[in-house]
Amino acid sequence: MTKPVLYVIACAAGPTQYIDEGVRVAQANGWDVCLVLSPSAARWWEPRRGELVALTGHPVRSQYKLPWESDSLPKATAMLVAPMSCTTLNKWGAGISDTLAIGLPSEAVNMGVPVAAMPYFNQAQGAQPACARSIAALRSQGVLFLDGPDGYESHAPKQGNPEAFPWQSALDAVRNLVDGPA
Numbered sequence: 706m707t708k709p710v711l712y713v714i715a716c717a718a719g720p721t722q723y724i725d726e727g728v729r730v731a732q733a734n735g736w737d738v739c740l741v742l743s744p745s746a747a748r749w750w751e752p753r754r755g756e757l758v759a760l761t762g763h764p765v766r767s768q769y770k771l772p773w774e775s776d777s778l779p780k781a782t783a784m785l786v787a788p789m790s791c792t793t794l795n796k797w798g799a800g801i802s803d804t805l806a807i808g809l810p811s812e813a814v815n816m817g818v819p820v821a822a823m824p825y826f827n828q829a830q831g832a833q834p835a836c837a838r839s840i841a842a843l844r845s846q847g848v849l850f851l852d853g854p855d856g857y858e859s860h861a862p863k864q865g866n867p868e869a870f871p872w873q874s875a876l877d878a879v880r881n882l883v884d885g886p887a
């Protein structure tokens with residue numbers, strides 16, 4: 706039986722240094738994982754991108770395709786934007802999809818694809834008034850935004866622990882979104 710396809714969409718936020726771990730956890734949860742990186746996140750992984758291609762068995766995309774190119778990834782069953790940076794949150798909330806990492810989920814959620822997003826930024830970044838507005842804008846479209854006790858709670862500046870990003874919580878939430886609560 707073919708596995709359901711999860712697009713894991715990662716931004717240039719701390720846990721993306723360990724995105725291979727996030728992919729492995731998602732695979733252990735039964736997903737065929739396609740990894741999409743923001744252009745900034747792709748820079749972080751440029752020297753080791755081949756490892757991510759080998760791990761997922763798919764191209765690792767970070768740029769929009771050219772008009773004459775066809776899709777290189779299978780159709781998504783669901784999408785998880787994680788870790789989501791403050792910048793991507795606010796651009797998406799404002800309707801600016803100038804990266805593939807925003808373009809894919811911003812369209813998908815309005816086409817009935819289950820989309821979840823788990824942020825990773827500090828309390829000083831999150832205190833910007835734009836953040837609350839953007840979170841509300843995403844939720845109003847049906848994005849499952851995973852913050853607070855059931856998701857990721859912002860850390861104090863310089864106090865983050867990117868290696869401890871709660872991947873399993875994010876994947877449990879995606880599973881509930883797709884299947885309904887157990």
Ligand SMILES: Cc1cc2nc3c(=O)[nH]c(=O)nc-3n(C[C@H](O)[C@H](O)[C@H](O)COP(=O)(O)O)c2cc1C
Pocket residue numbers: 715716717718719720743744745746789790791792793794804825826827830
């Ligand atoms: C080493 C480093 C770590 C960063 N960590 C974070 C982070 O954890 N969260 C965040 O929102 N931004 C973080 N930033 C800032 C983002 O990378 C920056 O806002 C970038 O424009 C995000 O772009 P993207 O959302 O397209 O990936 C970090 C930047 C650097 C250089």
